[in-house]
Amino acid sequence: MTMTPEQASWFSGVFDRLVGNIDRVLLGKTHVIRLALTALFSEGHLLLEDFPGTGKTSLARAIAESVRGTTNRVQFTPDLLPGDITGVNIYDQRSGAFEFHRGPVFANIVLADEINRASPKTQSALLEVMEEQQVTVDGVRHSVGAPFMVIATQNPIEQAGTYRLPEAQLDRFLMKASIGYPDHEATLRILEGSERRAHEVVVPEVISAATVVEMATMARGVHVDPTINDYVSRLVEASRTADEIRLGVSVRGALALLRAAKTMAAASGRYYVTPDDVKALAEPVLAHRLVLDPEAEFEGVSASSLIGQLLIETPPPSDRAAV
Structure with a gap:
């Protein structure tokens, strides 16, 4: 069902309240909070590549508390097994079964901390649940419920004892972002409240988990003009033909960009997507899906800069897409 202007206005109001609520914990990081909530309402997952101590755990917990959801944190280590994440069947002697x-993984918000420290076999345990919101153990499927979101982290500095995430897993993250260190003003506010530890700060509930599912359904109904679809298609096709890129954006990546653009439009109080929505999300949604040519990497070319170049070279629709 197509979103109405009234629904878009309500969606935007709730979204802004959530951002303000989470900002009590993650000070001065409004942009990252908006990206994380965009991923949540787009029914996607978020990969945070950042330094230790920047508030990744606090962000996951604050989102879960704001939507009255459950949250679990998994510290990925080399000896972690797939069953440690998905669960296992244990024989009960009393019942004989x-x-x-x-x-x-059975939680609304799952924080996979330092995901690149686990073996590829353990990382692959998340592939099914991230795509289908279920796990299969001994041939039996178990649904994790909704809403469901994985927030995974990896340290970009310390690479000893880590495994590179396979492209198939990177492609399942809706977007990749970085929290970064707070600015001077935000740091002062954090130091002024140093008498309370981060886990002691409780944010109030704003909406229920059921409302998150309802809002995600509403976001799917945001109008997308055919010219916007054409723009997204031309962007991803350009990524596949660029000389510096060995592997371009997949169809899953194109769909992810469109889903996120719909949510961003609704969060801005609009019931239709504009080219600016696509441009604003192109880097966090598409950059981590690119595999660069080794020579380009050696010359210092980054995926983010290539996305910026593609946006310059791919002209957007001339007219605003509206109903």
Whole structure:
């Protein structure tokens, strides 16, 4: 069902209230909070590549508390097994049957901390649940429910004992972002409240988990003009033919960009997507899906700069897409 102007206005109001609520914990990072909530309402997942101590755990917990959801944190280590994430069947001697014990992936917000420290086999345990919101153990499927979002982190500095995330897994993250260190003003506010530890700060509930599902459904109904679809298609096609790029954006990446653009439009109080929505999300949604040519990497070319170049070379629709 197509979103109405009244629904767009309500969506924007709730979205802004959530941003303000989470900002009590993650001070001075409004842009990252908006990206994280965009991923949540787009039914996607977020990869945070950042330094330790920048508030990644606080962000996940604040989102879960704001939507009255559950949250679990998994510290990925080299000895972590797939069953430690998804859960295992344990034989119950009293009943004489196997009983499924749920793993930490059964939560609304799952923080996969330092995901690149686990082996590829363990990382792959998240592939099914990130795509289908279910896990299969011994041939039996178990739904994790909705809403469901994985916020994974990796340290860009310390690479000893880590495994590079495979392209198939990177492609399942709706977007990749970085929190970064707070500015001077935000740091002062954090220091002024140093008598309370981060886990002691409780943010009030803004909406229920059921409302998150409802809003995600509403976001799907944001109007997309055919010229916007054409613009997204031309962008991803350009990524596949660029000389510096060995592997371009997949169809899943194009769909992810369109889903996120719909949510951003609704969060801005609009019931239609504009080219500016696509441009604003192109870098966080598409950059991590690119595989660069080794020579380009050696010369210092980054995926983010290539996305910027593609946006310059790919002209947007001349007219604003509206109903």
